[in-house]
Amino acid sequence: MSAEQPRTIGFICPKCRQSVIVERSFFSLTAAPTRIVCPCGGSYFQTEYQGDRFVVEAPCVSCGGRHIAHCPSDAFLHQKALSFTCGKTGLDCCCVGEREDVYRAMRRLEQAVDQMDADKDPEQEGTFLNGLVMEEMLGEIRDIAARGGVRCTCGSKQWTLQVRYSSIQLDCARCGGMLRLSAATMDDLNDLCCKDELVIRGAADGTR
Ligand SMILES: [Zn+2]
Ligand SMILES: [Zn+2]
Ligand SMILES: [Zn+2]
Structure with missing residues (x-):
């Protein structure tokens, strides 16, 4: 060892x-x-x-x-x-x-x-950390969703989306499981762009 x-x-x-x-x-x-x-x-x-x-x-x-x-x-x-x-x-x-x-x-x-x-512009207060990345990521998620690529490990395909300052959260409508995506940098966007599907980890899915 x-x-x-x-x-x-x-x-x-x-x-x-x-x-x-x-x-x-x-x-x-x-x-x-x-x-x-x-x-x-x-x-x-x-x-x-x-x-x-x-x-x-x-x-x-x-x-x-x-x-x-x-x-x-x-x-x-x-x-x-x-x-x-x-x-x-x-x-x-x-x-x-x-x-x-x-x-x-x-x-x-x-x-x-x-x-x-x-972004310390006061007019930006309350919007997003990086508006461009956020916009692109939301578009990307919409595309993945349109292909039926968003699902939860509990089997559900019903979900809701919450947009935060620097992240996007997908919540499973059936079991309450969630997937948080950081939406702050170009790397976050690039990571998302190479995904075919987004899998929400179900609430009953033990790990973590
Ligand atoms: Zn210091
Ligand atoms: Zn803090
Ligand atoms: Zn679920």
Whole structure:
């Protein structure tokens, strides 16, 4: 057995807006509470191992607050990439996982934050983080839907759509399962464009 890969943790500091990405070993994550402080000293990420779960507390670059999440230990230590999402803006506030996946997620988040900063026009308030991406993605979803390509793992093809600031959510009308698509960057759009179908994970579908 090879040694366990260290886990990579990333977040963007709301104060200085730099990405902070570090690695921690399984041992150090489970041995004691972990605190990762931005070099500017203006924010920190914290996590504490509690046996079956990790309690994660992260600064949030998109709303400026801090968010607390509970995450099953197995996912925290083994999942390729886990993102914790801000309930207010729908953007991710931190990411934990394998190095490459976390770097990729952080690059995407940086783009979204750049876009957010570029859009600081007060007239834009309350619309979308990236209006162009949102518009294209809604069109793409309409096309996929027109081909009958949207379904839920529960078997239903009835669904509703909610449009948020930086994401689109599809809800299964039968079981309440949901699929959230990030709609902030060109990468999000490109991801959607190569899909033939969108599958909502049914509420009874255990994983996650
Ligand atoms: Zn900072
Ligand atoms: Zn937030
Ligand atoms: Zn369903």
